[in-house]
Amino acid sequence: MRRERAFDAVIAGAGPAGSTTALRLARAGFRVALVEHQAFPRFKACGEFMSPECLPLLEDLGVAGDLRALGAREVGAMTLHGYGRRARGGFVDVGAACAPCGHGWAVRRELFDDVLLRAALGTGGVELVQARVTGLVRGPEGQVLGVTARGADGETLALRARLTIGADGLRSRLARELGVQRAVPWLDKLALTTRYADVPWGDGAEVHFLEGAYFACTAVDGGLVSLNLVVDRERYAAQGLPRDAALEAWLARVPALAERLARGRRVDPVRGLGPLAHRTTRQTFDGAALVGDACGYVDPVTGEGIWFALEGARLLADSAIPALSAQRADRVALEGYARARRRVLAPRAAFATLLQRGLRHPRLVRTVLGLLEARPNLADVLVSVTGDYVPLRELVRPRTWRPALWATADRQAS
Ligand SMILES: Cc1cc2nc3c(=O)[nH]c(=O)nc-3n(C[C@H](O)[C@H](O)[C@H](O)COP(=O)(O)OP(=O)(O)OC[C@H]3O[C@@H](n4cnc5c(N)ncnc54)[C@H](O)[C@@H]3O)c2cc1C
Structure with missing residues (x-):
């Protein structure tokens, strides 16, 4: 039997996308079902x-203190290694853009996501429904009226709502059901992830570029170092090795990193995830919207996916709150979200795509790293x-580049 709720x-x-959208809608007085399997x-x-x-987004959500209490690590710089080059960059004011602070943060995702979920539930307006979303409930004209879901006990649910939001990540069931998900074949990658304890580490994150792969690593809370290998899926398949052995084989190509990690010990299994890349052709619909990774893959090389999720949730809530208050959630009522995505998120996604395209050319990577060094x-x-x-408009202004180049001379001289 199917149980219906509204x-x-x-x-x-x-x-992050789902919990923070829920939190923002609940703060505005709406009743939200958050469905997680x-x-x-x-x-x-x-x-x-x-x-x-x-950080400003987390302050606004009221969770920054919780993350500090968890021991989130401040990440003050990013060091880019590869092809014998090494360049370190910090988070500084650039042209007219002021850094909100001189660092990012690093914290285990299981803790971070749990803090966000608890904050959403703490509003009193969000109900966690422990179930897997299996499809959409549609109206006679195709408009979305909610989702169907299956609980762990096998119970079938129909959760109806004026607005249905797909925040179900990379493999979004809702994006597929809405018919807007497309693969991005040239970005066909796989990620291997693990963590180490007792590794000597500074205040920065590191990216190590190799042909066809890169490592991204940073210290997180709890004295751990988080390590990701992102590798072209074809190369990984050609290796024909189990995950642990594949990771070790790639690590052997970055001996300085491998030697530091070997001073500690691996405390997590090597987990695999892929294929990673897809995009969506649109994100607003009559009665529905997509947010976060459900809209498309953000390559981890620039470490921006969480920001895309948090900022996307803010933009969606800014548009959904007045729409729901007016008893609407049609595509026209959600146009503000579509516009804001085009203005705020699309240029950054395009920049990330440009970087990913560049990474496919080792000579270019070597030259750019040499320049940055x-x-x-x-x-x-x-x-x-x-x-x-x-x-990004700051990048086309000479005032951004000129001081950077002059100051460089000072920094090298000092
Ligand atoms: C290897 C790798 C490294 C990365 N590194 C970074 C980094 O350093 N910094 C950064 O900012 N970003 C990074 N990212 C990107 C970042 O992880 C994502 O952008 C971010 O998690 C997106 O948040 P989200 O809420 O959209 O999706 P998710 O965090 O994936 O959450 C989606 C949720 O939906 C649930 N779900 C899925 N399907 C269903 C269903 N049918 N029914 C119910 N629930 C469902 C899932 O269980 C999950 O809890 C990385 C990504 C990868 C793959």
Whole structure:
């Protein structure tokens, strides 16, 4: 038998995008069902680095204190290694863009996501429905009226709402049901993730570029170091090795990193995730919207996916709250969200895509790393842009580049 329930909004997925959208809608007085099939705290494959621009959002959500209390690590810089080059960049003011603070944060995702979920539930307006979303409830004209879901006990649910939100991550069931998910074949990658204890580590995150792969690593709370390998799926398949052996084989190509990790011990299994890349052709519908990774893959190389999820949730709530207050959730009423995505998120996604395309050309990577090594202040500019607080238009202004180049000379001389 199917049990029917009604809410103002139903959200599939309780990751950062889902929980923070739920929190914002509940704060505005709406009743929200948050449907999640995994029991929290749950593991999530991630580099676990948060860009500086996440911090004002987390303050606004009222969880920054909780994260500090968990021991979230401050990440003050990013060091880029590869092809014998090494460039370190910090999070600094760039042109007219001021850094919200001089660091990002790094914290285990199972803890971070749990804090966000608890904050959403703490509003009193969010009900956690422990179930897997299986499909959409549609009206006679195709408009979305809610979701169907299956609980752990096999019970079938129909959760009806004026607004249905797909925040169900990379493999979004809702994006598929809405017919807007497309693969991105040239970005066909796989990630291997694990963590180490007792590794000597500084205050920065590191990216190590190799042909066809890169490692991203940072210290997180609890004295752990989080390690991700992102590798072209074809190369991984050609290796034909189990995950542990594949990770070790790639690590052998970055001996300095391998030697540091070997001073500690691996405390997590090597987990795999892939394929990773997809995009969506649109994100608003009559009665529904997508947010976070459900909208498309954000490559971990720049560590921006969490910001995309938190900022996307803010933009969606800004549009959904007046729409729901007016008893509407049609595509026209959600146009503000679509517009804001085009203005705020699309240029950053395009920039990340440009970087990913560049990474496929080892000669280009070597040249750029050489330039950044010789001009550390340019490395600051690049790293700051990935910190999500520098509007991309700053990059076309000479005032951004000139001081960076002059200051570089000072920095090298000093
Ligand atoms: C290897 C790797 C490394 C990364 N490193 C970084 C990094 O260092 N920094 C950074 O900012 N970003 C990073 N990212 C990206 C970041 O992890 C994502 O952008 C972010 O988690 C998106 O949040 P979300 O809420 O949209 O999705 P998710 O965090 O994936 O949450 C989706 C939730 O939906 C649930 N769900 C899925 N399907 C259903 C269903 N049918 N029914 C009910 N529930 C469902 C899932 O269980 C999950 O809890 C990385 C990604 C990868 C793959």
